[in-house]
Amino acid sequence: MLENAVSDENSVLIHPQEQAAKIRMEEERKKLNEKIEQDIQEQLALLKQIEEEKARLEADFLKIQMQSCLEEANKKKEEEQGQLVQSHNLPSMEQQDQMEHETVSETRSPREDSHLQTVRNFQQRLLQQNR
CATH class of the missing domain: 1.20.5 (Single alpha-helices involved in coiled-coils or other helix-helix interfaces)
Known part of the structure; x- marks a missing residue:
């Protein structure tokens, strides 16, 4: 009976080495989670920068496209006016x-x-x- 009482007590108590290993594993897990969270934040910041750059490039592209269309329209207009002058006068x-x-x-x-x-x-x- 005394042996059973001692074995019951041992099952409740954790060996100090096991307890130390458990604490180390918990600390490593916390550090890993912190590192993962930090990586996520860095990636989100980079993603935001990329999206801002994409929006800026799209705006620049549209601006250039509009300028090109305006230049083409002006060129056509000038050509048409030139043709009208030539056909009527020259x-x-x-x-x-x-x-x-x-x-x-x-x-x-x-x-x-x-x-x-x-x-x-x-x-x-x-x-x-x-x-």
Whole structure:
């Protein structure tokens, strides 16, 4: 009976080495959990930085895209205006060449030559102003 009482007592009491090992394991677990929590916080901070950078890059991309569209629209508008001016006021290069060939073959008076030269000069000035 005395032996049973002693064995019952021993089962309740933990050996000091076991208790020390249990304490060490608990401390290691706490340190590991703290390290994991610290890593999580660092990763969240990095993720936030990445998301901010992504938002900034997307905004820059949209800004550049809009500028590009505006530039294209302005270029088209200028081209259309140039074509309208050319079609109403100025003959095309082919038409000018054809006119020159036809006029060379024809005989003209000096007054006509002077008038044609004045018209060509005026056309050239208009072209330069439109550019």
